[in-house]
Amino acid sequence: MLFVGDDWAEDHHDVEVQDETGRRLARARLPEGVTGMARLHALLAEHLPGDAEPSQVVVGIETDRGPWVGALVAAGYQVFAVNPMQVARYRERHSTSGAKSDTGDARTLADLVRTDRHRHRPVAGDSDTAEAVKILARVHQTLIWDRQRQVLRLRAALREFFPAAIAAFDDLHAGEALELLGRAPDPARAARLSRSQIAAALRRAGRRNIDQRAEAIQQVLRAEQLPQPAAVQAAYAATVQAAVALIAALNSQIRALEGEVSESFHQHPDAEIYLSQPGLGTVLAARVLAEFGDDSDRYRDARSRKNYAGNSPITRQSGKKLVVLARYARNDRLADALHRQAFCALRASAGARAYYDELRSRGTGHHAALRQLANRLTGILHGCIKTGTRYDETTAWAHRTQPAAA
Known part of the structure; x- marks a missing residue:
């Protein structure tokens, strides 16, 4: 395995290549574009055996878009897009001096994907239509x-x-x-x-x-x-x-x-599933599809999709103190679209309206209730996508209405 840290800038990339023990094998500054990508491939080929697979190269970089990232994914490398805040915290884990440099960040990224890549999400393989x-x-x-x-x-x-x-x-x-x-x-x-x-x-x-x-x-x-x-x-x-x-x-x-x-949205095979969801018109459905993507392996379960959406709460506990808070570190575009969907669903779905009214009767505020409703609708969307079925009002809310009827 080779581990590559890529600290990117507008016109160049500082890269460091490490082996499985963390020993530095190479370091270079590569220009942006075809020339730089060719030099990166040649640099990796020098340290890989002839029968190696591209998936044996793991790359850490602080962005998930652009032609450079697309070329890395197309080459078959494992690419991890790491949030810059996480990289900064990882840097502080090994140094408290506050020193920072492009080569140092490349080394930090290589170390991060070598030791902690199981904690991060690889770049999603969305289709061209979804992109x-x-x-x-x-x-x-x-x-x-x-x-x-x-x-x-x-x-x-x-x-x-x-x-x-x-x-x-x-x-x-x-x-x-x-x-x-x-x-x-x-x-x-x-x-x-x-x-x-x-x-x-x-x-x-x-x-x-x-x-x-x-x-x-x-x-x-x-x-x-x-x-x-x-x-x-x-x-x-x-x-x-x-x-x-x-x-x-x-x-x-x-x-x-x-x-x-x-x-563009209606050309996607999942368009009808998204449009069947309560509260989603063409524009909102397109925004939700765009931000979630269509990589079938990106979300392990409904909880993973809800966490990415940012509607599920976070818990902070220390000693006897326990606080449940809204999640603000999230994709704002997706959160905005789902919040609007929840508001529109109050008229489009009787089950959504009943769930919202129940939350309000407990003393939950309007926006908090909409956030919880959006969280529930995200789980329903996940089930529809995984099974390839359109939204059904009875199936979605029967587990809440049957006990009340009994």
Whole structure:
């Protein structure tokens, strides 16, 4: 067996090769790309017997994505993606001086996979379809987060000189709000908007009760408010127009990417199983599939999947003190998707609603109850995937309803 520690950077990799006793066999700095990968293969070949298998090489690296990691997995090596925090703690296990270097980190990674690889998870062998869904779903979610940041900045600017706009539009990234604010970004121009102009914007945005809404918006925009100096108002108006243009562009790209996410997700063989789960639509199901992956060997059991999801609690015990806490070291994208699924499942599943109500009756808070419901739904999803069956309401919750009926 050979053990390789790979401390990666943007343009190079510091690697150290060890044998089973921890003796250093080689150390090198390799460039990123094809040339560096070829040199790594040649370096390992110098220390492996001719009949050795690629699986006899174990690699530790602090990332699980990118072409370099893909090439390592394709070569047949055992690749372990180690969390940088775990590497830092392992470094402190052997040294308290605080010294750190790239070559030292490569040695730490090699030592870690040589002695403690049974404590870590190898890089998942997800399919190309799942990887494509992951890329698209993550970019789609990132654009939504970026839009929310821009909306909050727009709201902060409006609050400083045009608070009537905040009162007039419930949703600042809606089509009518962006159109009217782009046309009238300050109180003076907004007050001159006619009811027909407002109604036309509402109609193009697909709203209902257009006449009533147009009248209400016009009244709010024409109400008196404390003014800002003309120069300050002009500066804020330019800020609003820039923010409106950014949010409109993000809206367009989010809609386009949503179609790409849906198309890619429906090509996956497990798509129907995910869509059968209560509370999961196409976008949320794509996010859950993307973050869980589809490697059949990645999760030993439902508990392993729940722990990765971050919804199962953690216990801290010392002496007579025992505390059960929520798990915050987790995949935030997956946790967000499962939390939303749990909330939507309250209407989609009678069993989920009964379980949530039971938790609430015990005094559990809303978010804690949703977290526990998400944990239960994750276990149900795991069973459906392992057996290749769609969700069934009776099967999923019969073990809770039968004792109550008896």
